[in-house]
Amino acid sequence: MKAILGQSKSTVDVKGRMNFPAKFRDELGEAFIVAKAIDNNVKCLKVYSTADWNALSEKLNELPQNKTAPLLRGIFGTAEPAEPDKQGRIILPLYLRKYAEIESEVVVVGLGARAEIWSKANWEKATDDESMDMLVDIAEEIGF
Numbered sequence: 199m200k201a202i203l204g205q206s207k208s209t210v211d212v213k214g215r216m217n218f219p220a221k222f223r224d225e226l227g228e229a230f231i232v233a234k235a236i237d238n239n240v241k242c243l244k245v246y247s248t249a250d251w252n253a254l255s256e257k258l259n260e261l262p263q264n265k266t267a268p269l270l271r272g273i274f275g276t277a278e279p280a281e282p283d284k285q286g287r288i289i290l291p292l293y294l295r296k297y298a299e300i301e302s303e304v305v306v307v308g309l310g311a312r313a314e315i316w317s318k319a320n321w322e323k324a325t326d327d328e329s330m331d332m333l334v335d336i337a338e339e340i341g342f
Contacts, residue, residue: 200225202308207318209302214295215287219306222313223282232290232315233277234297236269241320243290243298245280245306245313290315 206219222245231251235242246254258266258273276297280288290300303318316324336342 201310202226202313203310205305205307208304208306210290210295210300210304214290214292216290216304216315217286218280218282218288220286222306222308223286226313229279229281231277232280232288232294233273234294235314236272240324241298241317243294243300243315245315247311250311251277 202222202225204221206221208216208219210216226245226247227249229248231246231248232243233246235244255274258270263270276294278291278294282288295301298315298317299320300315300317305316305318305321307314307316307321
């Protein structure tokens with residue numbers, strides 16, 4: 199699998215359908231998983247290939263359930279399979295759209311092995327100058 203890179207803009211219609219970018223579909227495969235991002239600082243959706251999702255599932259299921267139950271609920275309980283139709287559209291269920299504050303305009307961002315789906319407003323907020331300062335601090339901290 200090649201790295202999933204770049205970003206693409208799309209819109210979501212009233213039925214929750216969005217055109218998922220072909221360049222990302224090519225890397226993720228014919229079907230993939232969309233779930234809430236587990237991060238206090240962002241409101242977006244994570245997109246996993248089926249293979250990546252299965253590896254994550256195996257890893258989490260090996261851990262003690264008394265420690266992972268809330269995490270499993272938060273990840274698996276919010277995940278939805280996505281199979282693009284002939285036009286390349288996927289359906290984002292209402293509860294995922296509400297979580298990510300998606301109304302119409304979205305930005306799909308490549309993260310190497312995964313992708314994220316953001317509302318345009320949240321993406322712009324996450325990538326403003328103040329956020330870039332934080333990014334520089336993190337990069338310096340990890341020696342990037």
